Amino acid sequence: MSNAHSIPxxxxxxxxxxxxxxxxxxxxxxxxxxxxSKPQTEIFSSELxxxxxxxALAENLREAFAKANLLRFLLNGVIVTVSIFVLQVMxxxxxxxxxxxxxxxxxxxxxxxxxxxxxxxxxxxxxxxFLLLHKAGLLDSYxxxxxxxxxxxxxxxxxRQFFKTVPDDLVDAARMDGISEFGIVWRVxxxxxxxxxxxxxxxxxxxxxxxxxxxxxxxxxxxxxxxxLAVAHFRNNEAGTSYGPLMAAAMVIIAPLVIxxxxxxxxxxxxxxxxxxx
Amino acid sequence: xxxxxxSAIRKSFDGTDVLKGIDFRVEDGEFISLVGPSGCGxxxxxxxxxxxxxxxxxxxxxxGRHVDGIRPSARNLAMVFQSYALYPHLSTFDNIAVPxxxxxxxxxxxxxxxxxxxxxxxxxxxxxxxxxxxxxxxLDITPLLRRKPGQLSGGQRQRVAVGRAMVREPLAFLFxxxxxxxxxxxxxxxxxxxxxxxxxxxxxxxxVTHDQAEAMTMSSRIAVMMGGELIQAGTPxxxxxxxxxxxxxxxxxxxxxxxxxGRIRKDGGVDVLGTALKLSCSAAAGDCRVGVRPERIDxxxxxxxxxxxxxxxxxxxxxxxxxxxxxxxxxxARLADVRHLPAMASSVAFGFAPDxxxxxxxxxxxxxxxxxxxxxIREPAHV
Numbered sequence: 001m002s003n004a005h006s007i008p009x010x011x012x013x014x015x016x017x018x019x020x021x022x023x024x025x026x027x028x029x030x031x032x033x034x035x036x037s038k039p040q041t042e043i044f045s046s047e048l049x050x051x052x053x054x055x056a057l058a059e060n061l062r063e064a065f066a067k068a069n070l071l072r073f074l075l076n077g078v079i080v081t082v083s084i085f086v087l088q089v090m091x092x093x094x095x096x097x098x099x100x101x102x103x104x105x106x107x108x109x110x111x112x113x114x115x116x117x118x119x120x121x122x123x124x125x126x127x128x129x130f131l132l133l134h135k136a137g138l139l140d141s142y143x144x145x146x147x148x149x150x151x152x153x154x155x156x157x158x159x160r161q162f163f164k165t166v167p168d169d170l171v172d173a174a175r176m177d178g179i180s181e182f183g184i185v186w187r188v189x190x191x192x193x194x195x196x197x198x199x200x201x202x203x204x205x206x207x208x209x210x211x212x213x214x215x216x217x218x219x220x221x222x223x224x225x226x227x228x229l230a231v232a233h234f235r236n237n238e239a240g241t242s243y244g245p246l247m248a249a250a251m252v253i254i255a256p257l258v259i260x261x262x263x264x265x266x267x268x269x270x271x272x273x274x275x276x277x278x
Numbered sequence: 279x280x281x282x283x284x285s286a287i288r289k290s291f292d293g294t295d296v297l298k299g300i301d302f303r304v305e306d307g308e309f310i311s312l313v314g315p316s317g318c319g320x321x322x323x324x325x326x327x328x329x330x331x332x333x334x335x336x337x338x339x340x341x342g343r344h345v346d347g348i349r350p351s352a353r354n355l356a357m358v359f360q361s362y363a364l365y366p367h368l369s370t371f372d373n374i375a376v377p378x379x380x381x382x383x384x385x386x387x388x389x390x391x392x393x394x395x396x397x398x399x400x401x402x403x404x405x406x407x408x409x410x411x412x413x414x415x416x417l418d419i420t421p422l423l424r425r426k427p428g429q430l431s432g433g434q435r436q437r438v439a440v441g442r443a444m445v446r447e448p449l450a451f452l453f454x455x456x457x458x459x460x461x462x463x464x465x466x467x468x469x470x471x472x473x474x475x476x477x478x479x480x481x482x483x484x485x486v487t488h489d490q491a492e493a494m495t496m497s498s499r500i501a502v503m504m505g506g507e508l509i510q511a512g513t514p515x516x517x518x519x520x521x522x523x524x525x526x527x528x529x530x531x532x533x534x535x536x537x538x539x540g541r542i543r544k545d546g547g548v549d550v551l552g553t554a555l556k557l558s559c560s561a562a563a564g565d566c567r568v569g570v571r572p573e574r575i576d577x578x579x580x581x582x583x584x585x586x587x588x589x590x591x592x593x594x595x596x597x598x599x600x601x602x603x604x605x606x607x608x609x610x611a612r613l614a615d616v617r618h619l620p621a622m623a624s625s626v627a628f629g630f631a632p633d634x635x636x637x638x639x640x641x642x643x644x645x646x647x648x649x650x651x652x653x654x655i656r657e658p659a660h661v
Contacts, residue, residue: 167361167363169359169360169361169362169363170361170363170365172325172328172330172350172357172359172363173357173359173363173364173365173442174365175330175349175350175351176328176330176350176351176355176356176357176377177351177376177377177380177442178349178351178352178377178380178381179351179376179380188365191365191366191367191368192366192367194367
């Protein structure tokens with residue numbers, strides 16, 4: 001009898017906990033939407049209310065688009081994330097193929113170095129890379145945003161692990177059929193590794209779309225700004241930060257990712273399960 | 279159509295010798311099986327012929343041409359793999375077309391979008407389509423051409439893999455245990471199909487297997503490999519009836535050949551289990567091992583006796599397992615007539631004709647025998 005009672009109780013407890021967790025996670029987003037919908041006066045009023053008395057979302061959005069070239073920033077975001085991803089794939093796939101399927105002297109050492117590379121945080125190399133770009137005269141350009149990320153050790157590692165699972169017979173069959181080694185990478189391994197490439201793509205695009213640190217360091221020109229910098233545009237120490245348009249802009253820049261997530265929810269979850277990271 | 283010649287092929291992995299000097303010649307149009315237990319180096323040898331693995335020393339000649347250092351595809355051989363190794367993202371048609379596209383189309387013509395626009399590619403694609411359709415017709419896989427490998431059964435994948443090998447009209451076909459992923463029934467069926475294919479194509483087939491039944495049923499010649507060495511090559515009947523080595527005798531034939539302890543007397547006579555056989559040899563006196571195939575053991579009469587410990591009735595034939603008192607030995611006799619099975623635990627007398635006996639020295643090498651007098655005339659065993 002006690003069982004019959006304990007099961008619903010546990011189920012309720014479980015759901016309460018999950019809902020509490022979800023609410024905690026969602027709170028900033030809800031606050032963002034709420035703030036983006038309020039006029040300036042309400043944002044600074046002393047009482048807390050989620051639903052604005054006076055809806056000002058349209059005005060805030062209009063002001064956000066007027067004050068900053070949001071569309072240009074979104075386009076920059078697309079250019080940068082897509083270029084990074086394409087270049088990462090072009091480097092990671094041949095490297096991963098060599099590490100997984102070719103036998104050569106020093107392969108294990110190279111792979112150990114790849115693993116070692118994963119351990120180095122990007123912030124640690126930020127200053128040397130910055131200086132390198134400075135010497136090369138590439139600061140304040142798309143190249144500065146893209147080049148430092150073209151070699152993704154994580155991508156090499158992930159693809160290598162996936163390629164390990166592709167049977168050797170398939171590679172040998174391709175060789176018998178006359179496909180060159182680079183041909184094998186693009187014609188045989190890439191199609192076999194689409195799930196892993198998708199997973200890596202999600203990870204890469206999300207990370208670089210949301211990256212605030214690196215663009216902030218290397219950029220000066222306004223027209224090159226990436227979406228997260230657009231938000232910073234609304235912070236103004238002298239005139240005071242205009243939170244309404246700032247939150248509206250934040251809504252706009254996270255929208256592409258949210259929409260992409262809704263469309264490709266299943267892939268997204270698969271990808272994150274495959275890579276084992278959040 | 280080609281002959282393949284291997285001379286003094288050696289290969290080692292990480293200091294372990296996998297192949298210890300293989301000299302072998304595959305004749306034009308032959309169906310040769312490389313057979314042996316797993317780890318004997320037969321697959322490695324096949325991969326060396328294919329060019330997928332470089333040998334440490336020795337030479338490979340295909341059709342008189344020295345092919346070492348030549349890329350696998352340039353050797354013009356086709357290989358069928360154990361896992362079939364079909365490209366999972368391509369349809370059956372495209373899988374079969376890959377070797378043709380790689381050979382006939384230029385790099386520009388193979389480009390994904392641009393290449394499709396070139397008129398020269400369209401003409402070549404037409405030929406490729408016709409060739410693939412012809413192969414599909416021959417292998418009876420036309421209805422499967424648009425499916426992906428994931429949607430095919432094991433037997434169908436097997437046929438597609440064979441089609442991909444056939445389409446390029448190679449000098450020789452290499453098979454690496456192609457039937458071992460199939461269920462038993464299909465395997466027997468595909469055995470007949472492959473043998474039929476060989477007769478039709480009249481091409482050179484090199485077939486690697488650990489299954490002696492496949493080797494026996496399909497090949498024109500069998501090469502038995504053990505521990506990195508090729509120990510005997512010959513027709514299936516030769517290998518079965520005249521094994522040169524006890525390992526060959528034990529590996530070929532199912533159930534296994536019965537091995538009994540024996541002794542060679544000073545006068546050259548052979549004793550088994552204390553009974554003298556009507557045989558003599560010129561080998562030195564000492565211990566030996568005597569092999570008799572299960573189907574050559576005659577139950578019911580003879581100088582030996584054993585207790586029935588197990589019966590396997592397969593319907594068309596039966597295997598009687600006998601324990602021999604005092605010797606701690608078991609042997610298997612094949613009974614063609616299943617209607618008269620001995621009772622379990624009963625004592626059965628048995629014997630064997632002198633010409634059924636194969637004697638091996640302690641090192642496993644065959645000892646030639648002379649039959650002293652034919653006690654009775656027997657039909658030679660059919661295998």
